[in-house]
Amino acid sequence: MGDTPIHFDRASRKIAFRRWRSIVPIASTILLVCGERSRSWTSLVFSLGLTECWISCEDGAAYPICPGTGGGEFDARKYKFVNFDVAEVTDDLKQFVSLLRSVNQRARIILTVSPVPLVATAEDKHVLVATTYSKSVLRVAAEAVVRSCDDVTYFPSYEIITGSFSRGAYFAEDGAAAVVRLQLKQYFIRAVAPVDCRPLAETKSATRTRLD
Numbered sequence: 023m024g025d026t027p028i029h030f031d032r033a034s035r036k037i038a039f040r041r042w043r044s045i046v047p048i049a050s051t052i053l054l055v056c057g058e059r060s061r062s063w064t065s066l067v068f069s070l071g072l073t074e075c076w077i078s079c080e081d082g083a084a085y086p087i088c089p090g091t092g093g094g095e096f097d098a099r100k101y102k103f104v105n106f107d108v109a110e111v112t113d114d115l116k117q118f119v120s121l122l123r124s125v126n127q128r129a130r131i132i133l134t135v136s137p138v139p140l141v142a143t144a145e146d147k148h149v150l151v152a153t154t155y156s157k158s159v160l161r162v163a164a165e166a167v168v169r170s171c172d173d174v175t176y177f178p179s180y181e182i183i184t185g186s187f188s189r190g191a192y193f194a195e196d197g198a199a200a201v202v203r204l205q206l207k208q209y210f211i212r213a214v215a216p217v218d219c220r221p222l223a224e225t226k227s228a229t230r231t232r233l234d
Contacts, residue, residue, distance in 0.1 A: 060125055062126070070134065073106040073107075074104070076088050076089060079099070079100055079101065088103075111159055112163040112166045116171065119171050131171075131175070132175055133168065134177045135160045135179065137180045140152055140153045157180060
């Protein structure tokens with residue numbers, strides 16, 4: 023390997039390769055497969071996670087984590103921090119919808135906002151404040167796209183998990199999976215079979231009650 027520099031795989035957030043020529047065939051295959059499969063999708067669940075990212079000053083590529091934190095070295099001359107606003111996220115989502123519609127007219131797009139909070143922020147503020155900003159921007163952007171684009175809907179996974187009415191039930195074991203089951207029931211298998219959408223802890227409690 024010698025002094026060959028380490029390069030980032032931007033999609034997986036991992037250090038994957040030491041030579042650019044190793045990346046090209048794998049990246050080309052991934053793009054080809056995604057491109058071909060996108061033509062046959064009937065539904066796409068698109069979960070929005072955060073608004074903070076790092077942009078390459080060389081080619082404009084976006085990194086989901088700061089270069090240097092997962093490997094390699096950070097260079098302030100090559101990367102800049104960006105925290106997207108509502109207009110920017112909305113524009114990006116609309117562009118994505120337009121691109122998908124150019125190859126697939128029938129796919130339903132289901133937008134969600136991930137309930138997973140930020141664990142750190144590059145903003146000069148507390149991570150709780152940064153998380154609230156990020157999720158708020160994503161929620162408003164998702165709503166704007168739903169209102170302006172056909173066959174795009176929103177599933178409230180963020181609201182279900184973080185809402186005070188759930189009393190933290192979905193933060194227990196299997197909580198996120200319960201929300202996914204609810205999503206499946208709502209959009210895909212509602213007419214096929216009943217689905218238990220309660221958190222695992224709740225179903226265990228109900229089982230114990232019945233046994234008693």
